[in-house]
Amino acid sequence: MSGKEFKRICVPISDEAIRDLKIGDSVLLSGTIVTGRDTVHKWFMDSFIARTVPVSAEDERIHTELKQLHRDGVIYHCGPVVSGLQDKNYRFVAAGPTTSIREEAYQGAVMEHFHMKGVIGKGGMGAKTLTACAKIPAVYFHAIGGAASLIAESVKKVLGVYKLEFGVPEALWVIQVEDFPVVVTMDSHGNSLHAEIQKISQQKLDAILGN
Numbered sequence: 001m002s003g004k005e006f007k008r009i010c011v012p013i014s015d016e017a018i019r020d021l022k023i024g025d026s027v028l029l030s031g032t033i034v035t036g037r038d039t040v041h042k043w044f045m046d047s048f049i050a051r052t053v054p055v056s057a058e059d060e061r062i063h064t065e066l067k068q069l070h071r072d073g074v075i076y077h078c079g080p081v082v083s084g085l086q087d088k089n090y091r092f093v094a095a096g097p098t099t100s101i102r103e104e105a106y107q108g109a110v111m112e113h114f115h116m117k118g119v120i121g122k123g124g125m126g127a128k129t130l131t132a133c134a135k136i137p138a139v140y141f142h143a144i145g146g147a148a149s150l151i152a153e154s155v156k157k158v159l160g161v162y163k164l165e166f167g168v169p170e171a172l173w174v175i176q177v178e179d180f181p182v183v184v185t186m187d188s189h190g191n192s193l194h195a196e197i198q199k200i201s202q203q204k205l206d207a208i209l210g211n
Helices: 015-020 038-049 057-070 100-114 127-135 148-152 193-209
Strands: 006-011 026-035 074-076 081-083 091-094 118-121 139-142 155-162 172-186
Touching: 026 057, 038 057, 038 100, 057 100, 057 155, 074 100, 091 148, 091 155, 100 118, 100 127, 127 139, 127 172, 172 193
Parallel strands: 006 026, 026 074, 074 118, 118 139
Antiparallel strands: 026 172, 081 091, 139 172, 155 172
16 A cells, blocks of 8 residues: 555644544554553553542652643554663564453543543454544544564654553553554544444344344
8 A cells, every 4th residue: 555545644633633534544643652451441440530549649640641641642552562671771572453342441431531532453442432432532543463563663762651560561651653554443423344344244144044
């Protein structure tokens, strides 16, 4: 696919740019994004949204900084392989997407809390996330599974890391990306390629079974 077929979008992303995106659009993302998986989403929910657990002063400080980073930004469902852990000269060796549906219980609330404009992952998400995408507005960007090393080339610099005590794959890595290739598969207009594929697959299965 040639570069002319991609829409180039910089983070932070405006409402207008998000509303202009439709499912099927190929996008090259550039700017600062933050990684976050299962542990991060549960931490967000328990500590800052539902407020069901005590929160330390240090975590409140991190929360304030993340609110600035995430506003009009993108969270990436990714458990990277990172070199340079000993001397803190961090570099992403592999940065492939992880399965997003695991975050469905939290994602909509997390997106609204931080006013995120996008989620990057693989496999798509469900109705709660799609509703949040329409409300904020925001989109779901599908990244290529199995291309971890290729995607890592889009990560130009690791700017920092939060909650490294969660473990390297589960920490929040703040990264600068350039021409990160993704496809819009859930847009801000209530459309989801994942839902359409599921519907078509179910119809074909029903036909096979004679339902």
